[in-house]
Amino acid sequence: MRRVSTLDELHSARLSLDGTVGLVPTMGFLHEGHLSLIRRARDECDHVVVSIFVNPTQFGKNEDLSKYPRDLERDLNLIEPLTNLVWMPTAEIMYPKGYQTWVEVEAITSPLKGSMRPGHFKGVTTVVAKLFNGVQPHKAYFGQKDAQQAAVIRQMVRDLNFPLEVVVCPIVREPDGLAMSSRNVYLDPEQRKAAIVLFRSLNTAKDLFESGERDAEKIREKMKEVLAGEPLAEVQYVSCADYDSLEELNTIEAKALLSMAVFIGKTRLIDNFVLG
Numbered sequence: 001m002r003r004v005s006t007l008d009e010l011h012s013a014r015l016s017l018d019g020t021v022g023l024v025p026t027m028g029f030l031h032e033g034h035l036s037l038i039r040r041a042r043d044e045c046d047h048v049v050v051s052i053f054v055n056p057t058q059f060g061k062n063e064d065l066s067k068y069p070r071d072l073e074r075d076l077n078l079i080e081p082l083t084n085l086v087w088m089p090t091a092e093i094m095y096p097k098g099y100q101t102w103v104e105v106e107a108i109t110s111p112l113k114g115s116m117r118p119g120h121f122k123g124v125t126t127v128v129a130k131l132f133n134g135v136q137p138h139k140a141y142f143g144q145k146d147a148q149q150a151a152v153i154r155q156m157v158r159d160l161n162f163p164l165e166v167v168v169c170p171i172v173r174e175p176d177g178l179a180m181s182s183r184n185v186y187l188d189p190e191q192r193k194a195a196i197v198l199f200r201s202l203n204t205a206k207d208l209f210e211s212g213e214r215d216a217e218k219i220r221e222k223m224k225e226v227l228a229g230e231p232l233a234e235v236q237y238v239s240c241a242d243y244d245s246l247e248e249l250n251t252i253e254a255k256a257l258l259s260m261a262v263f264i265g266k267t268r269l270i271d272n273f274v275l276g
């Protein structure tokens with residue numbers, strides 16, 4: 001596995017990769033969810049490139065970038081057998097002095113997380129566009145866990161004609177159903193036990209749908225009811241929306257996204273199911 005940091009090093013290494021290239025963008029502190037993306041890329045492409053970069057521009061004023069979990073050597077050991085090339089740029093490389101160009105996707109970034117974290121997706125789409133330009137992949141792999149991010153990236157790729165395929169891979173879960181996340185490390189034992197309420201809420205909604213319920217508001221209310229039964233859970237949002245536009249639904253008639261953001265203590269967790 002070749003390790004590079006600068007753009008010149010990246011371009012030189014990229015030229016040596018003949019055949020198809022899959023990119024897995026990450027912010028490090030890797031877990032089985034990330035590794036599942038890398039394995040999928042390995043199965044589908046001739047070469048796999050992983051980026052590790054904690055992107056400062058997607059953190060808001062009240063979000064502590066310095067506290068984001070990091071363990072670079074552990075990350076590199078995990079991906080060594082699976083990856084051809086790892087790109088680890090610095091903030092100075094990605095945003096040099098005088099930087100002033102941004103990529104923004106509009107309507108689809110407004111609801112859900114976008115309404116709670118203004119400017120977040122502007123940072124995400126800008127850095128992902130720069131990763132795409134640097135690596136020039138044929139396919140890029142993202143997790144379904146951050147469903148809005150995946151939808152925003154798909155929209156950006158369509159709108160800007162990036163010559164690549166966005167592959168969205170299933171959520172990887174702990175045995176009790178909790179979606180794997182770098183943030184799970186912040187949960188104490190009591191909070192960790194409480195966190196499975198997100199999965200229970202989604203399962204309850206899925207059961208309603210499979211029993212024939214198509215009223216989106218009734219499904220949202222049932223999800224909130226389950227969450228309200230957990231004293232440690234503070235709901236930020238619950239959504240039943242169109243899968244592509246993320247517009248809230250009145251009636252589920254096609255593919256829909258159930259999603260939520262919930263604080264367990266001070267840790268913000270997200271999860272989702274796709275219906276239909």
